[in-house]
Amino acid sequence: MNIDLRAVELAEGWTRKGVMDGLRVVEARDPARELTIPLNVVGPHKLSIEFFTYGNRRDASMQMRVSSQPIWRRLRPMRFIDDDCDAVQPVDAMLLDIQPGDALHIRTEPASYIAIAGMGLTSTTPAAPAAGERRVAFVHDTNMSFSKYTIEKPEDLFSILQPYVGSHITHVFFGTGVGTYSPLYDSKTFGWHGREQKEFMADHRARTADVMRMLMAAGKDPLAMAVEYAHERPAALGEPPHQQEPRP
Numbered sequence: 001m002n003i004d005l006r007a008v009e010l011a012e013g014w015t016r017k018g019v020m021d022g023l024r025v026v027e028a029r030d031p032a033r034e035l036t037i038p039l040n041v042v043g044p045h046k047l048s049i050e051f052f053t054y055g056n057r058r059d060a061s062m063q064m065r066v067s068s069q070p071i072w073r074r075l076r077p078m079r080f081i082d083d084d085c086d087a088v089q090p091v092d093a094m095l096l097d098i099q100p101g102d103a104l105h106i107r108t109e110p111a112s113y114i115a116i117a118g119m120g121l122t123s124t125t126p127a128a129p130a131a132g133e134r135r136v137a138f139v140h141d142t143n144m145s146f147s148k149y150t151i152e153k154p155e156d157l158f159s160i161l162q163p164y165v166g167s168h169i170t171h172v173f174f175g176t177g178v179g180t181y182s183p184l185y186d187s188k189t190f191g192w193h194g195r196e197q198k199e200f201m202a203d204h205r206a207r208t209a210d211v212m213r214m215l216m217a218a219g220k221d222p223l224a225m226a227v228e229y230a231h232e233r234p235a236a237l238g239e240p241p242h243q244q245e246p247r248p
Contacts, residue, residue, distance in 0.1 A: 003037060003104075003119040011035045013108075019115070020086050025052045027115040030108035037104040037119075039066070044126045047104075049093045050118035051077040055085045062114040063107050063150050063159060068099040072159040074109070074149060088117050095124065109150045110207050142222070146211040147204045154220040158229055172230065 005026050010016070013032025018024050028035070053060055061076040077089045098121075108114060145160050164172060215222055 001041060001121045003121065005116065005119065008035070008037050019052055019117075023052070023088070023117055025115045025117045027052075027113065028108050029113040030110055032108045035106040037106070039098055039102050039104055039121070041121055041123070042098055042100055042102075044124050045096050045098055045121040046124045047093045047096055048118075048120045048122065049075070049091055049116060051089045051091065052115040052117045053077050053083065053087050053089055054115075055083060055087075057113075058083075059112045060114055061109040061112040061148065063109060064094075065105050066096055066098055066102045067105065068102050069097070070155070071162045072107070072150070072156060073163060074159060076112075076114075090118075096121075097126070107150055110148060111203065112148070143205070143208050146208040151211045151214075154215055154218050154222075154225065157215075157222055157225055161226060161229055172226075 006016075006024075008026065010026065011033035014026060014028040014035055016024055016026055026035075051060065058079055061074065063072040063074050065072045073094060075093055077091070106114075149156070149160060151157060151159075161172065212222075
């Protein structure tokens, strides 16, 4: 079932525009109000998205959830080394367990845009848990995530960890150091890795500081929240073995 984006009522900050060869997209740049798309199906469905990406742009990102599932899921197009032209990138984004009355909710992320050329839902069977006992680790960069994820209330922290629940990732190393996103040197192998951050490095740290102030005002320790969340689910969470020393 295709979702007719032409019929979706756009929230403030979202626009429809023609981009190439008669293709029209629904687009927003942060900050924009949350976009709500009513759904008229029920049960397990695979969500497919056609992202539109602009040439030489690496700042496309959004968060998504359905009404009955409170945790947001981050989605963004793949970043390719050669991306000097506009393109449509189709992806099978995620599996949704849609309940009666559910709607699809989409929101922007800090310093990012998102452009959607198409969306569709395909009925499927419930997802089975990941098989096997593979031990896969994931390192979480607090500074990077707090700056680039939309974190408006303490519970939004769980949107960072949720994608790894039920996956082959068994260990999450949760960084509490300063962190950085600038590469040691420019390499074509990494493409644009880190370059999109350099122009707003100060804003990058300021956004992280704003998130920490919000958590402190709420009396929340993000690491303690993450540990509790991991203990309720099949995952281990710890501190990376090589933390950065605090900077003066």
